[in-house]
Amino acid sequence: MVNGAAALALAPAAAKAQAVQVSASARAVHNRLMCLDTHMDMPANLARQGWDVMTRHSPDMDMTQVDYPRMIEGGLDGGFFAIYTPQAPLTQEGMNAMRDAAFLRAAEIREMVAAHPGKFELAFVPADAARIAAAGKIVVFQSIENSGIIGNDVSLLRSFYKLGVRMAGPIHFLNNQLGDSATDKKKWGGLSPMGRDFVKLANDLGIILDASHSSDDVFDQMLAQSRAPIICSHSGCRAVHDHPRNLDDARIKKLAAAGSTIQINSYNEYLIDVPPNPARDKARRAVFGKMENLDKMTPADAARTLKEMAAARVALDKQYPSPRANFEMFMQHVYHALDLVGPDHVGIGPDWDGGGGVTGMEDVASLPRITEQLLKKGYKESQLANFWSGNTMRVLGKVVAARKA
Amino acid sequence: MVNGAAALALAPAAAKAQAVQVSASARAVHNRLMCLDTHMDMPANLARQGWDVMTRHSPDMDMTQVDYPRMIEGGLDGGFFAIYTPQAPLTQEGMNAMRDAAFLRAAEIREMVAAHPGKFELAFVPADAARIAAAGKIVVFQSIENSGIIGNDVSLLRSFYKLGVRMAGPIHFLNNQLGDSATDKKKWGGLSPMGRDFVKLANDLGIILDASHSSDDVFDQMLAQSRAPIICSHSGCRAVHDHPRNLDDARIKKLAAAGSTIQINSYNEYLIDVPPNPARDKARRAVFGKMENLDKMTPADAARTLKEMAAARVALDKQYPSPRANFEMFMQHVYHALDLVGPDHVGIGPDWDGGGGVTGMEDVASLPRITEQLLKKGYKESQLANFWSGNTMRVLGKVVAARKA
Numbered sequence: 045m046v047n048g049a050a051a052l053a054l055a056p057a058a059a060k061a062q063a064v065q066v067s068a069s070a071r072a073v074h075n076r077l078m079c080l081d082t083h084m085d086m087p088a089n090l091a092r093q094g095w096d097v098m099t100r101h102s103p104d105m106d107m108t109q110v111d112y113p114r115m116i117e118g119g120l121d122g123g124f125f126a127i128y129t130p131q132a133p134l135t136q137e138g139m140n141a142m143r144d145a146a147f148l149r150a151a152e153i154r155e156m157v158a159a160h161p162g163k164f165e166l167a168f169v170p171a172d173a174a175r176i177a178a179a180g181k182i183v184v185f186q187s188i189e190n191s192g193i194i195g196n197d198v199s200l201l202r203s204f205y206k207l208g209v210r211m212a213g214p215i216h217f218l219n220n221q222l223g224d225s226a227t228d229k230k231k232w233g234g235l236s237p238m239g240r241d242f243v244k245l246a247n248d249l250g251i252i253l254d255a256s257h258s259s260d261d262v263f264d265q266m267l268a269q270s271r272a273p274i275i276c277s278h279s280g281c282r283a284v285h286d287h288p289r290n291l292d293d294a295r296i297k298k299l300a301a302a303g304s305t306i307q308i309n310s311y312n313e314y315l316i317d318v319p320p321n322p323a324r325d326k327a328r329r330a331v332f333g334k335m336e337n338l339d340k341m342t343p344a345d346a347a348r349t350l351k352e353m354a355a356a357r358v359a360l361d362k363q364y365p366s367p368r369a370n371f372e373m374f375m376q377h378v379y380h381a382l383d384l385v386g387p388d389h390v391g392i393g394p395d396w397d398g399g400g401g402v403t404g405m406e407d408v409a410s411l412p413r414i415t416e417q418l419l420k421k422g423y424k425e426s427q428l429a430n431f432w433s434g435n436t437m438r439v440l441g442k443v444v445a446a447r448k449a
Numbered sequence: 450m451v452n453g454a455a456a457l458a459l460a461p462a463a464a465k466a467q468a469v470q471v472s473a474s475a476r477a478v479h480n481r482l483m484c485l486d487t488h489m490d491m492p493a494n495l496a497r498q499g500w501d502v503m504t505r506h507s508p509d510m511d512m513t514q515v516d517y518p519r520m521i522e523g524g525l526d527g528g529f530f531a532i533y534t535p536q537a538p539l540t541q542e543g544m545n546a547m548r549d550a551a552f553l554r555a556a557e558i559r560e561m562v563a564a565h566p567g568k569f570e571l572a573f574v575p576a577d578a579a580r581i582a583a584a585g586k587i588v589v590f591q592s593i594e595n596s597g598i599i600g601n602d603v604s605l606l607r608s609f610y611k612l613g614v615r616m617a618g619p620i621h622f623l624n625n626q627l628g629d630s631a632t633d634k635k636k637w638g639g640l641s642p643m644g645r646d647f648v649k650l651a652n653d654l655g656i657i658l659d660a661s662h663s664s665d666d667v668f669d670q671m672l673a674q675s676r677a678p679i680i681c682s683h684s685g686c687r688a689v690h691d692h693p694r695n696l697d698d699a700r701i702k703k704l705a706a707a708g709s710t711i712q713i714n715s716y717n718e719y720l721i722d723v724p725p726n727p728a729r730d731k732a733r734r735a736v737f738g739k740m741e742n743l744d745k746m747t748p749a750d751a752a753r754t755l756k757e758m759a760a761a762r763v764a765l766d767k768q769y770p771s772p773r774a775n776f777e778m779f780m781q782h783v784y785h786a787l788d789l790v791g792p793d794h795v796g797i798g799p800d801w802d803g804g805g806g807v808t809g810m811e812d813v814a815s816l817p818r819i820t821e822q823l824l825k826k827g828y829k830e831s832q833l834a835n836f837w838s839g840n841t842m843r844v845l846g847k848v849v850a851a852r853k854a
Contacts, residue, residue, distance in 0.1 A: 148612060150556065155560060155562075202545055203548060
């Protein structure tokens with residue numbers, strides 16, 4: 045995933061949002077299951093003036109993909125809400141700024157829950173998820189995307205654990221002090237020495253290590269070092285689409301053999317070839333640069349700006365047409381992973397509000413389509429229960445069991 | 450101030466809570482004023498299972514002194530809500546634990562506000578306070594008591610600034626890595642080198658430096674180094690009662706000359722001599738040691754335990770009688786400071802929920818008594834407006850103006 049201007053510069057406009065058509069029987073199965081998403085970037089929207097998680101939005105309206113009404117509509121019981129921080133220069137000043145922003149984001153997630161105690165509840169262990177979902181509330185686990193926020197002090201991971209974080213990916217788009225990114229040039233050859241300390245501490249605390257965005261070397265080294273399963277919270281299959289953010293079959297099998305799961309992403313550029321187009325990228329940056337200022341605008345100005353940007357995105361995509369993946373292409377990754385390792389080792393992390401979304405699955409309200417397709421493929425409800433949450437809760441349970449208090 | 454078991458081990462039992470009798474005219478004046486308290490330890494109660502800030506409690510019920518109903522009853526518009534962290538051993542492990550606890554406490558303050566957006570609002574600059582109080586809501590500034598939570602990394606103060614902290618005292622009961630405490634043996638002879646960096650960064654960020662709990666040397670050195678006024682958020686007058694936590698007249702005058710204010714405390718041992726009594730202290734520790742576990746108890750167990758402890762406190766005070774200051778003794782400090790430097794340089798910080806409270810002023814509901822007494826002394830409403838908030842907001846305004854962005 046990626047947020048803000050960068051994400052939108054990459055993501056083509058969502059097609060016109062339409063009510064998702066799903067058979068009543070598929071929807072009934074879907075609604076019976078506890079459905080969790082392992083990577084949602086929605087928390088980035090919480091600080092936007094006038095943006096209310098309790099209001100139904102749409103991609104056309106303000107380009108967002110997750111809010112409470114759409115979670116209910118999509119039968120999503122919750123999941124991991126990301127504390128995502130864009131990479132700053134790895135100077136002391138840049139690292140401080142990332143750290144400070146991350147603490148504020150963590151507080152904002154907790155504020156969202158505190159503001160709506162009847163709708164959301166913080167979760168820390170698998171039993172919490174079961175209880176909260178049974179009570180009809182959204183299960184709010186917290187995760188970190190880009191653990192470069194800890195600067196030069198690995199022990200800061202403890203502060204985030206204390207705040208409730210139970211999953212953390214060391215790296216994002218660029219190499220950082222913890223190791224190499226899947227989308228950057230090799231620098232460390234995997235984890236840095238600090239990255240190894242990070243893995244050890246995450247194990248000791250009971251935080252799931254998330255290898256999405258990490259280089260293959262980092263994946264291998266984390267898997268080898270970690271005494272509990274690691275996860276890929278939002279990654280696809282390289283055998284379906286050859287992109288470094290996707291996992292090859294051998295690694296998907298290793299993940300499964302270690303008891304874990306690959307959670308399939310719906311990020312356009314990991315699903316389909318998008319030829320470089322500097323003119324388009326420049327035009328998009330000009331439009332989406334305003335996103336950075338949204339937090340400081342009045343609610344009315346922010347809403348108006350977002351609406352303008354949503355319209356501009358449609359216009360830009362007409363002016364500079366570029367390929368956009370569709371639901372079927374996303375499902376090919378799901379099917380491939382299921383064929384390869386079975387329903388106990390696959391789930392979803394579509395990267396909502398972080399650049400995810402495909403034609404036919406524009407936001408979280410579309411999730412029942414996945415269940416419908418998997419039922420058509422012959423998967424049983426008990427298998428889908430694992431796909432939708434059993435697998436990730438099994439991983440969390442193992443990570444908690446392996447912690448050193 | 451001090452929290453939890455330590456505070457209660459020092460504080461004698463509150464006398465039976467009674468409705469505070471104040472003349473209608475005094476109450477009318479009091480209610481017209483924006484009243485702010487510069488040091489409240491109430492946030493320590495937020496994590497207690499079943500403790501609800503919106504419910505009226507009493508010292509007899511659970512030994513607490515601040516909640517929303519009593520703030521309204523006492524005409525308190527808000528103030529600085531402390532992120533207080535008890536001193537741990539200054540090992541890496543101890544410092545990490547303090548830091549982690551402080552981040553969680555900061556989040557809890559924001560959660561309180563988020564949970565009751567019609568009753569509380571976060572404040573960062575003086576204009577916020579005026580607007581929030583005018584809207585009939587509680588003004589929530591955040592402060593740090595014991596900045597030892599930043600461990601060996603002074604830049605962590607930035608994270609707390611980002612979360613909203615606008616006042617910070619470097620030191621608490623014991624010397625720490627930033628300098629000497631008023632109640633410990635001289636170690637650094639004032640600020641440590643890191644303490645000087647802390648002062649500089651607080652200035653640069655726009656955080657009020659709070660000298661309460663600091664040694665006289667630290668007070669002098671902070672005053673000399675700081676390019677904006679420093680404050681004493683909860684301290685008394687040494688000329689009235691000779692205790693190292695109280696300020697001598699020369700320093701009160703220096704504070705006033707620098708444009709600032711002394712905020713009078715109501716902590717028993719700073720107001721009256723309490724002879725040492727190891728047997729009593731031991732008995733109190735035995736009772737109040739349970740406080741540490743309150744956060745982990747079920748709401749019912751926590752409420753029952755608190756009620757038992759409140760009763761045990763009364764019994765202990767009968768068994769080991771010890772002197773307890775009264776409202777008039779607290780007011781002697783107020784009068785002395787007012788006589789010395791005038792109403793533009795005095796206010797209150799009674800240390801609620803941190804060991805404060807005297808016979809006749811048991812909790813925040815009692816505050817209108819102060820206004821009544823000051824009106825009797827001939828102070829005008831305009832002077833009381835400064836006493837109750839104008840002074841501290843003037844200090845914050847100067848600190849904000851002197852910041853380096």
